[in-house]
Amino acid sequence: MTFDLATxxxxxxxxxxLVVLDGLAxxxxxxxxxxxxxxxxxxxxxxxxAGTTGMLDPVGPGITPGSGxxxxxLFGYDPFDYHLGRGALSAAGLDVHLNPGDVAARGxxxxxxxxxIIIDRRAGRLPDLEAVEVIxxxxxxxxxxxxxxxxxxxxxxxxxxxLRGADLDPHVDDTDPQKNGCPPLAPMAQTRxxxxxAGVVAEIDRQARxxxxxxxxxNAILLRGLDSHRQLPTVQERYGLRxxxxxxxxxxxxxxxxxxxxxxxxxxxxxxxVLLLKEHWDGYDFFFFxxxxxxxxxxxxxxxxxxxxxxxxxxxxxxxxxxxxxxxxVTGDHATPSQMAAHSWHSVPVLVHGxxxxxxxxxxxxxxxxxxxxxxxxxxxxxxxxxxxxxxxxAKYGA
Amino acid sequence: MTFDLATxxxxxxxxxxLVVLDGLAxxxxxxxxxxxxxxxxxxxxxxxxAGTTGMLDPVGPGITPGSGxxxxxLFGYDPFDYHLGRGALSAAGLDVHLNPGDVAARGxxxxxxxxxIIIDRRAGRLPDLEAVEVIxxxxxxxxxxxxxxxxxxxxxxxxxxxLRGADLDPHVDDTDPQKNGCPPLAPMAQTRxxxxxAGVVAEIDRQARxxxxxxxxxNAILLRGLDSHRQLPTVQERYGLRxxxxxxxxxxxxxxxxxxxxxxxxxxxxxxxVLLLKEHWDGYDFFFFxxxxxxxxxxxxxxxxxxxxxxxxxxxxxxxxxxxxxxxxVTGDHATPSQMAAHSWHSVPVLVHGxxxxxxxxxxxxxxxxxxxxxxxxxxxxxxxxxxxxxxxxAKYGA
Numbered sequence: 001m002t003f004d005l006a007t008x009x010x011x012x013x014x015x016x017x018l019v020v021l022d023g024l025a026x027x028x029x030x031x032x033x034x035x036x037x038x039x040x041x042x043x044x045x046x047x048x049x050a051g052t053t054g055m056l057d058p059v060g061p062g063i064t065p066g067s068g069x070x071x072x073x074l075f076g077y078d079p080f081d082y083h084l085g086r087g088a089l090s091a092a093g094l095d096v097h098l099n100p101g102d103v104a105a106r107g108x109x110x111x112x113x114x115x116x117i118i119i120d121r122r123a124g125r126l127p128d129l130e131a132v133e134v135i136x137x138x139x140x141x142x143x144x145x146x147x148x149x150x151x152x153x154x155x156x157x158x159x160x161x162x163l164r165g166a167d168l169d170p171h172v173d174d175t176d177p178q179k180n181g182c183p184p185l186a187p188m189a190q191t192r193x194x195x196x197x198a199g200v201v202a203e204i205d206r207q208a209r210x211x212x213x214x215x216x217x218x219n220a221i222l223l224r225g226l227d228s229h230r231q232l233p234t235v236q237e238r239y240g241l242r243x244x245x246x247x248x249x250x251x252x253x254x255x256x257x258x259x260x261x262x263x264x265x266x267x268x269x270x271x272x273x274v275l276l277l278k279e280h281w282d283g284y285d286f287f288f289f290x291x292x293x294x295x296x297x298x299x300x301x302x303x304x305x306x307x308x309x310x311x312x313x314x315x316x317x318x319x320x321x322x323x324x325x326x327x328x329x330v331t332g333d334h335a336t337p338s339q340m341a342a343h344s345w346h347s348v349p350v351l352v353h354g355x356x357x358x359x360x361x362x363x364x365x366x367x368x369x370x371x372x373x374x375x376x377x378x379x380x381x382x383x384x385x386x387x388x389x390x391x392x393x394x395a396k397y398g399a
Numbered sequence: 400m401t402f403d404l405a406t407x408x409x410x411x412x413x414x415x416x417l418v419v420l421d422g423l424a425x426x427x428x429x430x431x432x433x434x435x436x437x438x439x440x441x442x443x444x445x446x447x448x449a450g451t452t453g454m455l456d457p458v459g460p461g462i463t464p465g466s467g468x469x470x471x472x473l474f475g476y477d478p479f480d481y482h483l484g485r486g487a488l489s490a491a492g493l494d495v496h497l498n499p500g501d502v503a504a505r506g507x508x509x510x511x512x513x514x515x516i517i518i519d520r521r522a523g524r525l526p527d528l529e530a531v532e533v534i535x536x537x538x539x540x541x542x543x544x545x546x547x548x549x550x551x552x553x554x555x556x557x558x559x560x561x562l563r564g565a566d567l568d569p570h571v572d573d574t575d576p577q578k579n580g581c582p583p584l585a586p587m588a589q590t591r592x593x594x595x596x597a598g599v600v601a602e603i604d605r606q607a608r609x610x611x612x613x614x615x616x617x618n619a620i621l622l623r624g625l626d627s628h629r630q631l632p633t634v635q636e637r638y639g640l641r642x643x644x645x646x647x648x649x650x651x652x653x654x655x656x657x658x659x660x661x662x663x664x665x666x667x668x669x670x671x672x673v674l675l676l677k678e679h680w681d682g683y684d685f686f687f688f689x690x691x692x693x694x695x696x697x698x699x700x701x702x703x704x705x706x707x708x709x710x711x712x713x714x715x716x717x718x719x720x721x722x723x724x725x726x727x728x729v730t731g732d733h734a735t736p737s738q739m740a741a742h743s744w745h746s747v748p749v750l751v752h753g754x755x756x757x758x759x760x761x762x763x764x765x766x767x768x769x770x771x772x773x774x775x776x777x778x779x780x781x782x783x784x785x786x787x788x789x790x791x792x793x794a795k796y797g798a
Contacts, residue, residue, distance in 0.1 A: 389461040399488045
């Protein structure tokens with residue numbers, strides 16, 4: 001549809017709380033239900049019973065989403081229209097704020113031999129403490145006229161590289177060949193405008209090998225996914241919402257920031273997340289409350305830990321409800337079945353609770369209950385208009 | 400989809416009956432079900448049991464529809480592609496047929512003070528009898544060279560204004576500022592082509608104040624939503640249907656007329672509606688039978704009256720079935736939950752009954768039964784192709 005929802009947005013004093021259990025969904029097998037179905041979740045079940053439920057498809061049918069597009073969908077942005085490159089997501093994940101004109105890339109510390117052939121493109125998954133020292137040397141030693149080059153450690157061999165200066169353009173091919181046994185690729189400009197940037201990347205490659213020549217493992221850096229600052233339309237522009245992101249992991253605060261949310265905290269524990277929410281309750285219309293633990297346990301293939309992670313979120317629901325949100329929605333950004341130890345394409349259960357929502361026949365929060373719910377199965381990006389409407393924030397369409 | 404359904408349309412002698420209970424859907428709360436679920440509807444339940452059911456989304460996810468787009472969806476028209484402005488809908492609602500080139504606007508009789516400041520933009524919600532007299536004076540007193548100006552009373556202070564003449568263009572801003580305490584706005588042309596029409600509107604404003612100078616309350620008229628005749632493709636062109644609209648309320652007859660339906664009647668009671676249907680049964684392929692009462696009761700916030708309105712429609716189902724339609728579909732155009740006393744975004748139950756439809760497991764007509772139905776939850780505009788197909792009116796697609 002070419003329709004612009006912003007034309008219907010009207011002011012209201014209501015509060016919307018979106019709780020995202022990262023990687024919430026799973027799948028049942030012959031011997032047991034999904035992690036959510038088996039978890040003891042009396043508070044989520046009560047909300048599901050008193051509200052209305054359904055299933056969300058994060059990005060598209062049969063598509064396994066990354067965290068970026070999965071969250072954009074939950075915020076009502078079609079992830080095929082709004083693309084976040086690896087560089088921009090890496091920056092968001094590190095709370096590094098890109099300015100217009102900046103170019104960011106994901107870097108791998110790597111090992112090359114004396115002929116310049118890559119023998120380990122992860123430099124033996126360099127321990128963090130060693131990596132920090134290598135990155136300090138890069139920041140001190142790499143210097144390019146007119147371009148500020150910043151190396152920021154992510155974890156192990158993974159580095160964010162930010163270029164800041166005039167006339168930069170991200171349309172440059174990767175230098176990372178994504179395999180061992182060959183030399184790093186020469187950085188090729190995809191467009192005439194990117195010629196200068198390709199030269200900068202080549203110079204970074206050259207200087208980095210010089211600076212790191214004596215390093216036993218990390219003696220080169222490979223770049224991929226060059227990307228620029230992305231100005232997404234904000235939730236304020238699209239929905240008239242003053243929104244706050246309340247997340248322990250930096251990447252999720254970063255994604256919230258990319259759509260114009262204020263970051264509160266940062267919190268370190270779920271109890272701090274709840275306190276932050278209470279503290280900022282009067283200042284915002286919309287709260288994005290992110291819970292990471294279910295995804296981490298799923299990625300580890302740990303069924304029991306994922307059950308426990310879901311139960312730990314259930315335990316704070318009464319405190320969230322004490323703040324009396326006009327609308328609360330609880331869902332996941334995607335599935336992370338512990339059987340797969342990875343993200344998957346499966347649909348994700350959702351519950352929406354509020355005075356103007358109504359209730360369906362579903363009495364428990366779980367995949368095979370919610371598929372019977374009144375919201376049906378639908379794209380995740382449809383959740384936002386529904387939350388806005390039941391919060392009284394959308395005018396009637398047409399006479 | 401870019402596919403054109405018309406390419407599949409084939410002739411048939413079958414009859415399709417679409418029964419629309421306006422504002423049918425509602426939502427359940429802890430203490431009771433929806434109005435439809437609680438209503439005693441043995442005839443609708445029997446159709447649901449013998450047919451197939453589902454839920455329809457009138458316009459879009461989380462969007463509360465007005466009556467115009469909601470009905471267009473039921474007739475198979477994407478309401479984001481086919482927009483009806485307030486002027487055109489007001490005209491349809493009054494059985495005033497706009498010609499190509501006409502411009503229509505919604506007018507408010509208003510009170511201005513001696514300085515020309517609006518002190519009541521509804522003229523004290525002028526009683527109908529007083530309004531009719533004011534409008535008679537306007538029709539007699541306002542006279543513009545080359546343009547026929549027609550004032551038609553709607554109700555209280557509400558007036559339809561139709562301009563008919565050469566070179567008219569609806570792209571003129573409202574004169575109604577939508578608030579008191581300021582003068583009426585000067586009519587501004589949005590395009591060069593609308594300059595003449597803006598001048599006509601200014602002259603209407605001037606003459607109306609002169610004609611109504613002695614009126615105690617209604618001494619000015621404010622215009623908004625200038626709109627032109629809209630030539631929608633007809634149901635004959637799109638579906639090969641000779642169609643009839645059978646509705647007590649003029650607005651719904653008008654919407655039917657806008658998509659090329661003949662208006663039969665008009666009826667005043669539901670019994671007259673049934674008689675009209677019988678009388679015209681042989682002359683048409685498709686019948687739009689509109690029942691307003693459920694919406695009116697919902698808008699009044701009267702749960703019991705809405706239940707009764709639904710039951711009054713249920714009572715005539717046997718007479719409708721006596722006419723042996725090949726396909727009967729019963730649904731609503733949108734939800735009007737009596738808890739909200741307003742239209743809402745909620746999905747609407749639908750049943751489709753006919754020899755070639757089949758049956759699902761749903762035994763009763765109600766929101767929380769139909770969500771389990773074989774049609775699933777889908778956009779309302781998908782109902783029309785389904786009705787056409789089970790009426791034998793769509794050829795196979797592809798070899």
